[in-house]
Amino acid sequence: MTTVIDRNAATRKFLAHTEGHLATYLEGCLHCGLCAEACHFYVASRDPKHTPAYKLFPIAKAHRRNKFPLALLGLAPRVSAEDLQHWEELLFDSCTMCGRCTMACPMGIDIASIVGEARQAWVAAGLGPADLFAAADSSRDHGSPLGVTPEKLRERIEWIADEHEVEIPLDRPKADVLLTLSSVETMKYPDSVASMAKLLNHAGVSWTLSTKGYEATNFGYLAGKADIAKTMVQRIVAAAEGIGAKTVIIPECGHAFGVLRWSASNMIGRPLPFEVLHITEYLAQLKRAGKLHLKPLTEPITYHDPCQISRRGGATADARYLLQDFATDFHEMTPTGNENWCCGGGGGVQAIGRAANLRYQVFKLKMDQVEKSGAKTMVSACSNCRLTMDESKAHWKWDGGLASLVELIAEHLVEKPAS
Amino acid sequence: MTLLDFARGPALAVSFAVFTFGVAWRVLFLVLLPWSRDRSVARGSAPSAVVGAVRGFARHLWPRKAFAGAARFTTVNGYVMHFGLAIAFFGFAPHILFLQSVFGVHWPNLPSGLVSVASVVTLVSLVLALGHRFVSPVLRLISTANDYFSWFVTALPVVSGLMAVSHLWAPYETLLAVHLLSVALLLIWFPFGKLMHAFLVFVTRSETAIHYSRRGTVL
Ligand code: SF4
Ligand code: SF4
Numbered sequence: 001m002t003t004v005i006d007r008n009a010a011t012r013k014f015l016a017h018t019e020g021h022l023a024t025y026l027e028g029c030l031h032c033g034l035c036a037e038a039c040h041f042y043v044a045s046r047d048p049k050h051t052p053a054y055k056l057f058p059i060a061k062a063h064r065r066n067k068f069p070l071a072l073l074g075l076a077p078r079v080s081a082e083d084l085q086h087w088e089e090l091l092f093d094s095c096t097m098c099g100r101c102t103m104a105c106p107m108g109i110d111i112a113s114i115v116g117e118a119r120q121a122w123v124a125a126g127l128g129p130a131d132l133f134a135a136a137d138s139s140r141d142h143g144s145p146l147g148v149t150p151e152k153l154r155e156r157i158e159w160i161a162d163e164h165e166v167e168i169p170l171d172r173p174k175a176d177v178l179l180t181l182s183s184v185e186t187m188k189y190p191d192s193v194a195s196m197a198k199l200l201n202h203a204g205v206s207w208t209l210s211t212k213g214y215e216a217t218n219f220g221y222l223a224g225k226a227d228i229a230k231t232m233v234q235r236i237v238a239a240a241e242g243i244g245a246k247t248v249i250i251p252e253c254g255h256a257f258g259v260l261r262w263s264a265s266n267m268i269g270r271p272l273p274f275e276v277l278h279i280t281e282y283l284a285q286l287k288r289a290g291k292l293h294l295k296p297l298t299e300p301i302t303y304h305d306p307c308q309i310s311r312r313g314g315a316t317a318d319a320r321y322l323l324q325d326f327a328t329d330f331h332e333m334t335p336t337g338n339e340n341w342c343c344g345g346g347g348g349v350q351a352i353g354r355a356a357n358l359r360y361q362v363f364k365l366k367m368d369q370v371e372k373s374g375a376k377t378m379v380s381a382c383s384n385c386r387l388t389m390d391e392s393k394a395h396w397k398w399d400g401g402l403a404s405l406v407e408l409i410a411e412h413l414v415e416k417p418a419s
Numbered sequence: 420m421t422l423l424d425f426a427r428g429p430a431l432a433v434s435f436a437v438f439t440f441g442v443a444w445r446v447l448f449l450v451l452l453p454w455s456r457d458r459s460v461a462r463g464s465a466p467s468a469v470v471g472a473v474r475g476f477a478r479h480l481w482p483r484k485a486f487a488g489a490a491r492f493t494t495v496n497g498y499v500m501h502f503g504l505a506i507a508f509f510g511f512a513p514h515i516l517f518l519q520s521v522f523g524v525h526w527p528n529l530p531s532g533l534v535s536v537a538s539v540v541t542l543v544s545l546v547l548a549l550g551h552r553f554v555s556p557v558l559r560l561i562s563t564a565n566d567y568f569s570w571f572v573t574a575l576p577v578v579s580g581l582m583a584v585s586h587l588w589a590p591y592e593t594l595l596a597v598h599l600l601s602v603a604l605l606l607i608w609f610p611f612g613k614l615m616h617a618f619l620v621f622v623t624r625s626e627t628a629i630h631y632s633r634r635g636t637v638l
Contacts, residue, residue, distance in 0.1 A: 034493055036557045099638055107623045108479050113630075261459065262459045272459075314635030
């Protein structure tokens with residue numbers, strides 16, 4: 001089958017995004033190469049094509065062709081179908097939109113944001129990774145990238161509630177808090193769902209899940225399908241408005257947090273009528289309010305900062321606060337916090353099958369970090385990181401442990417001390 | 420009109436006009452683009468946009484520890500080159516006299532020996548930067564004609580200036596004219612190529628800093 005590559009549609013998308021602030025970034029790049037060593041894909045592969053600045057070439061080309069000064073002369077080359085084919089792998093498979101390169105860039109160029117917007121051009125051109133696109137389409141058509149329809153959600157939640165002997169409210173007519181789920185958790189890490197339920201029940205929160213808006217992940221955004229991205233946001237907004245929720249909790253999923261917390265209001269063109277908190281932020285609030293009662297966790301652990309929650313999300317300190325006085329043998333990795341290395345599977349890369357080998361290479365950075373830290377287990381607060389790391393762990397037969405922060409906290413709950 | 424008259428007169432005047440209008444046009448062009456409004460609610464702890472921008476700008480003055488090793492050469496060499504250029508341009512007595520004749524302001528000059536050393540150091544760092552561009556596979560891949568030409572127009576005034584003060588190879592007047600013409604070339608190219616980073620750095624760093632300081636993070 002031959003694919004018709006619509007380079008003009010792609011160019012229009014590129015230009016639509018350089019109408020605004022992204023233009024300065026494209027004009028400001030010094031081609032100094034400092035971003036290369038900050039990118040886990042470059043460091044893992046040592047292939048110059050994985051240099052972050054290089055990923056911007058097609059959009060910069062479209063911009064140069066159409067904007068001052070060469071636009072006047074019509075001299076600059078056009079974006080070609082070959083360009084789009086060549087760069088597809090670089091903008092999808094080998095960019096997790098982790099934001100680390102921006103920290104190293106002397107101009108402060110926000111490559112992650114540009115990649116997020118530029119992916120739309122591949123959709124317009126009729127190119128892009130089929131499996132990532134299928135995940136996005138499934139979200140629109142079935143409610144979730146893994147095909148969790150509302151009916152399936154109901155069944156699954158009943159099963160998890162039974163299995164873990166925990167009450168999981170679904171479709172309560174009114175609640176203060178709407179909890180959303182990543183289908184990675186619903187299908188692959190059900191313990192995580194049960195853990196959140198236990199914690200919220202323990203703290204006496206008025207909360208519910210909703211079949212109207214339950215999927216936290218936004219593969220529309222990751223795939224560059226802006227219409228699906230908006231639909232996914234609207235579902236959550238409608239569900240939250242329906243039950244009068246003041247807070248929407250994003251579960252352990254980094255990009256879900258990034259999209260709903262920082263981009264959703266711009267997608268729907270109005271401020272969100274509720275606050276958005278990542279589960280670690282919400283648990284930190286409960287802890288501050290004295291509503292979390294935990295026994296100590298004594299195993300040697302380290303914490304993997306999910307890029308969208310820490311570096312690009314600003315919730316770095318809350319995870320540390322949760323670990324403080326709880327994880328008694330806690331070790332930081334080097335680098336850590338906002339400078340942490342990405343898991344290699346964010347930004348939709350986890351859903352791209354052909355990128356598996358690259359992800360495994362990236363995971364070597366993580367294995368090395370954990371081993372040097374002295375910890376035995378790497379704890380994360382993102383189920384997508386966890387899935388990526390679980391697969392890579394199996395690939396390398398790594399003997400380090402991987403765990404979820406929320407699950408660990410739930411496992412260490414103690415009943416409220418008698419006052 | 421001698422070559423020197425031409426260089427001193429029309430060449431510098433025209434190039435300076437191109438520089439001024441070009442830079443103003445490009446900066447205005449970018450600033451006047453529609454900047455999308457961010458409707459997300461900033462963190463309570465987020466600083467004001469100005470404070471965020473200043474903090475973010477300062478944060479990028481020197482690489483973080485995590486990147487320091489890999490960035491050391493480029494950063495140190497970059498600073499040496501920029502400071503060297505500044506010393507040679509603003510500290511050299513004849514430059515100050517010339518600027519005074521045009522703009523009417525003046526300041527004390529630096530000893531000419533120091534200026535010569537700074538110019539030679541600048542030249543060395545420019546050569547190292549170019550060498551790095553040639554040998555590093557990453558830089559080879561991402562370098563464009565703009566990078567090489569911008570290097571060339573930056574190096575030319577340094578070389579011609581050094582030649583002029585040391586009266587090398589040609590009569591002083593000719594060397595001075597060539598030096599002034601090389602400056603004219605630099606000024607004309609400035610708004611069109613990557614030398615614009617001297618202005619854009621304020622825009623890009625602030626833009627990123629404001630974007631992320633709302634989120635409670637500094638990138
Ligand atoms: S955002 Fe992350 S993955 Fe993408 S180019 Fe930058 S460092 Fe690499
Ligand atoms: S570090 Fe920044 S300025 Fe340098 S090449 Fe990368 S994106 Fe461009």
